[in-house]
Amino acid sequence: MQDYKESFLNYITAEKGLSVNTIQSYGRDLDRYLKHLELKGFQSPEEVTRQVIAGFLADLEKCGYAPNSLARQVASVRSFHKFLLRDGLSAVNPAQHLDTPRTPRMLPDVLSVQQVERLLDVVGSSTAIDLRDKAILELLYASGLRVSELISLEVSDVDLQAGLVRCLGKGSKERIVPVGSKAIASLKKYLAHGRHRLDKKSLQFSLFLNTRGSKLTRQGVWKILKKYVGFNFPEQFI
Structure with a gap:
């Protein structure tokens, strides 16, 4: 049933406008599900029943899958x-009335205002990397942007005079985000004294660049966050 999976992934890529990471998550969930069906001898989606899916989820629970992971798996199977x-590839939908596992509502650990100020104070200002990192941390704190939104920003998306940033959120929906004065000041310093020293190719429109002059990646941003947050608050947040 791998062909069905590929058709589904092509559909959500073209029609839903989902992020690459979300599509990859769907793919992993469905690989796990289809492997289970294959081991049980199912060759067509019309052979699958609600009880079969419930058995699959029970097996995952026995393997130690957390409620959040099970809930995501249910969502993937249901969408599939x-x-x-809808596309006439099956006459039945065994997942239509599938129950979603209850997930515990837990408050996340967050940095206090004092901890954030301490974190921002530790970033230097002598190198292009320092200026970039300070601008990233200030912008994330001031705007609440997702990392995926941050790395997609181009220089033209920042209006320093108005204190606004234009970004593409989930589903490629554009939104305008107001940014505080400290973040704007850090962005001004980065653009004036740091970015051109990183832009070795002079071909990049991306706002934040790595040491090779290429667009900063999600992994690059997480390394920056881990570097500073881990240095200051290693036990609680890393």
């Missing part, structure tokens, strides 16, 4: 079978 029914 809904797509098959």
Whole structure:
């Protein structure tokens, strides 16, 4: 049933405008699900029943999957079978009335205002990397941007005079985000004294660049966050 999976992934890529990471998560969930069906001898989605899916989820729970992971798996399976029914690839949808596991509501650990100020104070200002990192941390704190939104920013997306940033959120929806004065000041310093020293190719429109002059990646941003947050608060947040 791998062909069905590929058709589904092509559909959500073209029609839903989902991020690459979300599509990859769907793919991993469905690989796990289809492997289970294959081991059980199922060759067609019409052979699958609600009880079969419930058995699959029970097996995952026995393997130690957390409620959040199970809930995501249910969402993937439900979307998959809904797509098959809609496109006439199956006459039934066994996941239509599938129960979603309850997930515990837990408050995340967050940095206090004092901890954030301490974190921002530790970043230097002598190198282009320092200026970039300070601008990233200030912007994330001031705007609440997702990392995926941050790395997609181009220089033209920042209006320093108005204190606004234009970004593409989930589903490629554009939104305008107001930014505080400290973040704007850090962005001005980075653009005036740091970015051109990183832009070795002089071909990049991306706002934040790595040491090779290329667009900064998600992994690059997480390394920056781990570097500074881990240095200051290693036990609680890393």
